[in-house]
Amino acid sequence: MKISMNTNVEIIQSVHNPKVKSWIRLKTKQGRNEQGLFLIEGIKNVEEVLQSGQEVVSIIYGEDKEIPDSWRTKMEQSKQPIHLYQVSQHIIEKLAETKTPQGFFAIVKQELHTIETLLSHSFLLLVDEIQDPGNLGTIIRSADAAGVEGIILGDGTVDPYNGKVIRSAMGSMFHLPIVKASLDEVIPRLKESSFQVIGTSPYAKKAYFEMDYKQKTAILVGNEARGLAESRMEQVDQMVQIPFMGQAESLNVAIATSIILFERARQILKSS
Template sequence: MKQFKIESLQNPRVKLWAQLLDKKGRDKQGLYLVEGIHLVQEALRYDAGVETVLYSEERGLPAEIAACLNDGMVERIAVTEQVLIKCSDAQTPQPVIGIVRKSAKTIEQLLASPESLVVVVDGVQDPGNLGTIIRSADAVGAAGVVLGKGTVDLYNPKTVRSTMGSMFHVPVVETELLPLLDLARSRGIQLVGTSLQASRSCYDMDLTVPTWIILGNEGKGVSAEVAAQVDTGVIIPMKGRSESLNVAMAATVLLFEAMRQRGDRPRPV
């Protein structure tokens, strides 16, 4: 594929790319930004829908990215540092940015999993928390992650960075939760939520059956409507004086307990 060069900040394409820093622009174009060598490399490796790669004319196309572009199907454009800054959310602009199509994953993929282990996120607001939840789901080989309305945008640059590439490894679907949870229950999936008022320990809960773990907002928890759909509430036992765990930490504990119960042998890290 022919390589292009763009230097002007007034270039129409640069203006469109800069709009992807905002949710409105991402929704309108159906695209989002991926910044940095590792994330762009992961997006290319896992066929995440990269349409264009922007790279620093001054620093050149990183060798790791060039190795993933051998088929010539992805457009590559050399740009000035000023263009990278205009299109970047990071404090220090990365040498490469990917312009990526939004995912077309469907909820049926998660419902069809015979030993389904899914995380359902209801209103989590912090990009770092959402990114950690997705990374933990990826780490245990979960079937996917479902994001309900009111959850921070998956394609927010801060969320994308915090997933460290895991959003390209595990299906992440955005949808209305109430009809989905009702459908999941009709398929025999148990819906498990965390609660400080619960009497049942997560270690006493059978997580070997198809299970969806429901997690809520950092301050308010799961909404009343979603909480009403939960089959069983569990508590994560603690010996110290901490009142509760961060939502991302709670997700990690529950996911790894499910992996332990299922007899999955983790790979060395």
């Protein structure tokens, strides 16, 4: 087997080191866009990205930590060298976005997917102006569990490489392609490829479980506070709602999205 892992470990103590400064910049959207990279934190997320086959550039870990043997096996199988950095606790604290950091990070190359890579699939999720990173991360996790084959993030949606999105998704963002694109351009393309585009609104006349999701389907969900804009509703083939039996005024967008996505899973399992 070809060993691609860089077995030399570089030790860094100072937060003023240029590499450390570039890593800290990855905590901002501008820094991520400039470098084409993103930072992930935590043992679970590093394990998931190593298993996913995405290009890991570096692994950073605390001076009191050791790289697990299972990680080394995955690193040896990597097509590109993965650089190891053992760093001081002060650097760990600068990189961390959690209160009690586990002391493991990875620098990962952003994967650039396009709408063309998704047109051959049959079940997609469109996200329009979701702004809370926790909501987006939960939506990605639910989409993964429900069998969604790709997610398209419209303009105004929070950056999927935001640290809280990654943590909330619990590794699921490494399991399916995520595309950032204009929904004004995407929706017509999907219809040309025989997708039915289903929007969501509490004021729709049709219940979500009345739809046939076994055909090529794209579910469209909107902003936490405003939902879908009127102009966006006009672009879809059908609007659906989740009927309420209690007195709650609304559902969290991540919960509502999960309910609709799993209806498709129910229909597929029932027909198999």
